[in-house]
Amino acid sequence: MTDAAENWYFERAARLRDQIKAAEQLVERQKVVSGQQQDEDLIAFAQTNGDTCVQVFFVRHGKLIGRESFVLEGAEGDETDAVLSAFLTQFYSEAAYVPPEIVLPKDLDERLIIEQWLRSRRGGEKVVLTVPQEGQQRDLLEMAAQNAAETLHALRAQWQADKNKQVIALAELGHALGLADAPGRIECYDISTLQGTSTVGAMVVFAQGTPMKSDYRKFKIRGKGSLGAGEPDDFASMREMLRRRFRRAVEPPANEGAPGQAPRKGDQMWQRLPDLVVIDGGKGQLGVAVEVLREFDLFDQVPVIGLAKRFEDVYFPERRDPLVLPRDSQALFLLQRIRDEAHRFGITFNRELRSKAGVMSELDKVPGIGPRRRKELLKRFGDLETIKQASIEELAAAPGMNVAAAEAIKDHFGD
Structure with missing residues (x-):
C-alpha cells in the first residue's frame, strides 16, 4: 500500500488499504475480549463540526462478534448526557436483544431511570449501565470511539463529494425554473393530518442543497382559514401557516427598539427571505401561497412553485401547464428530497403531539x-x-x- 501511494498509484493504494482494514476487522471480530463469557454492548461516540457518530460493539459470550455505526441527526450542540440518553432509548426500543450490561464512556444523570426502562425491555431481568475506568472494557470503548471518529472522517469526505452534485442540482433547478440565480435558500411547506386530527404545518429549509435544521419550524394549526364554509381544510391550514411565517418577515420583531434588547436569533431567521418557496401540492395549494405572498407584498420578491404529489409536476403561478422535469434530472431529485423531508418532519411532529396528548389524557x-x-x-x-x-x-x-x-x-x- 505504501509503495503504491509513493508511486502515485492512489486507487491501488486505496484498494489495498480497504483490504487491510477488512482483514483487521475479521481478526478483531474473533478476538476474545473477556474471560467471563458475558454478554454486553459497548457504546462510544465521536463529534466533530456539529456531526455525531455513535459506535456500538456487540460482545456475546466474551467475544466481539460485530459492530454498528449510527450517524445522529440534529445532535449538534447537544450535551454528552443528552446524546447518550437519546440514543439508548431510541436504539433499545427497537433492539431485538438487550444484554444484561451496557458499557458507556461516562455516567448519566438519568442512569437509574434508563436502567429501569431497560429492565422492562429485558422482561424484568436486571440491566446495568457501567462506566469502566481501566481494563479491557475501557480499551474497547476507546477503540469504539476511534472507529466512530474514522467513520465521521470517511462520511465527511463522501459529503464533500456530494456537494458537487448539489451545486449541479441547484444550477439545473435555477435554469429550469427561469430564476436569475441558483436558489441558495429553499423553504418547503407541508400540511400533515393523521386521521383528521392534530393538523400541523412543517417548514423545512435547505441551504445550498443541504438541510438547515436550525431553521426548521413547526406550526400547530389553530384555525380554519378565511374563505368561509366549503374551503378544504388543507388549503385553510396552508394559508394559516404561510401567513404566520411571512407576517414575521415583514413586521418588526416584538422587542425591536426596546432598551438593552438585542435582536433574537429566531427573529433574524424569520426576516430572511427564501430564494425559492416549494409548496407540497398542486394548483390549489400554490394558489393559496400566491395569495399570501401578495397579501404581504412579497410576490415579486419570492419565487414560488407547487410540486404535485402524483406525477411530480412543477406548477407555476399564473401559468396553465406544469413543467415536467426529466425523471433523471438532478433538479427533480433535489425537489423530491426537499418535499420528502418536509413530509417526514411534519409527520414526526404530528405523532409527537398525538403521543403527548395520550400521555396527558392518562395523567389527567x-x-x-x-x-x-x-x-x-x-x-x-x-x-x-x-x-x-x-x-x-x-x-x-x-x-x-x-x-x-x-x-x-x-x-x-x-x-
Missing part, C-alpha cells in the same frame, strides 16, 4: 396530578411508560411532586 385521570405536575413529569421522564416504571422515590423527586402524588400515580397504574 390521576387524582392530584394537574397541568404543572404533568408537565414536570413529562420533562423528567419523557414518556408514559417510563413514568409507570419509575419508583415512588423517583416520582416524588420530580419538581412539584411529593410522596402522596407519587403514590397516587402508582395506585392508578396498578403497581
Whole structure:
C-alpha cells in the first residue's frame, strides 16, 4: 500500500488499504475480549463540526462478534448526557436483544431511570449501565470511539463529494425554473393530518442543497382559514401557516427598539427571505401561497412553485401547464428530497403531539396530578411508560411532586 501511494498509484493504494482494514476487522471480530463469557454492548461516540457518530460493539459470550455505526441527526450542540440518553432509548426500543450490561464512556444523570426502562425491555431481568475506568472494557470503548471518529472522517469526505452534485442540482433547478440565480435558500411547506386530527404545518429549509435544521419550524394549526364554509381544510391550514411565517418577515420583531434588547436569533431567521418557496401540492395549494405572498407584498420578491404529489409536476403561478422535469434530472431529485423531508418532519411532529396528548389524557385521570405536575413529569421522564416504571422515590423527586402524588400515580397504574 505504501509503495503504491509513493508511486502515485492512489486507487491501488486505496484498494489495498480497504483490504487491510477488512482483514483487521475479521481478526478483531474473533478476538476474545473477556474471560467471563458475558454478554454486553459497548457504546462510544465521536463529534466533530456539529456531526455525531455513535459506535456500538456487540460482545456475546466474551467475544466481539460485530459492530454498528449510527450517524445522529440534529445532535449538534447537544450535551454528552443528552446524546447518550437519546440514543439508548431510541436504539433499545427497537433492539431485538438487550444484554444484561451496557458499557458507556461516562455516567448519566438519568442512569437509574434508563436502567429501569431497560429492565422492562429485558422482561424484568436486571440491566446495568457501567462506566469502566481501566481494563479491557475501557480499551474497547476507546477503540469504539476511534472507529466512530474514522467513520465521521470517511462520511465527511463522501459529503464533500456530494456537494458537487448539489451545486449541479441547484444550477439545473435555477435554469429550469427561469430564476436569475441558483436558489441558495429553499423553504418547503407541508400540511400533515393523521386521521383528521392534530393538523400541523412543517417548514423545512435547505441551504445550498443541504438541510438547515436550525431553521426548521413547526406550526400547530389553530384555525380554519378565511374563505368561509366549503374551503378544504388543507388549503385553510396552508394559508394559516404561510401567513404566520411571512407576517414575521415583514413586521418588526416584538422587542425591536426596546432598551438593552438585542435582536433574537429566531427573529433574524424569520426576516430572511427564501430564494425559492416549494409548496407540497398542486394548483390549489400554490394558489393559496400566491395569495399570501401578495397579501404581504412579497410576490415579486419570492419565487414560488407547487410540486404535485402524483406525477411530480412543477406548477407555476399564473401559468396553465406544469413543467415536467426529466425523471433523471438532478433538479427533480433535489425537489423530491426537499418535499420528502418536509413530509417526514411534519409527520414526526404530528405523532409527537398525538403521543403527548395520550400521555396527558392518562395523567389527567390521576387524582392530584394537574397541568404543572404533568408537565414536570413529562420533562423528567419523557414518556408514559417510563413514568409507570419509575419508583415512588423517583416520582416524588420530580419538581412539584411529593410522596402522596407519587403514590397516587402508582395506585392508578396498578403497581
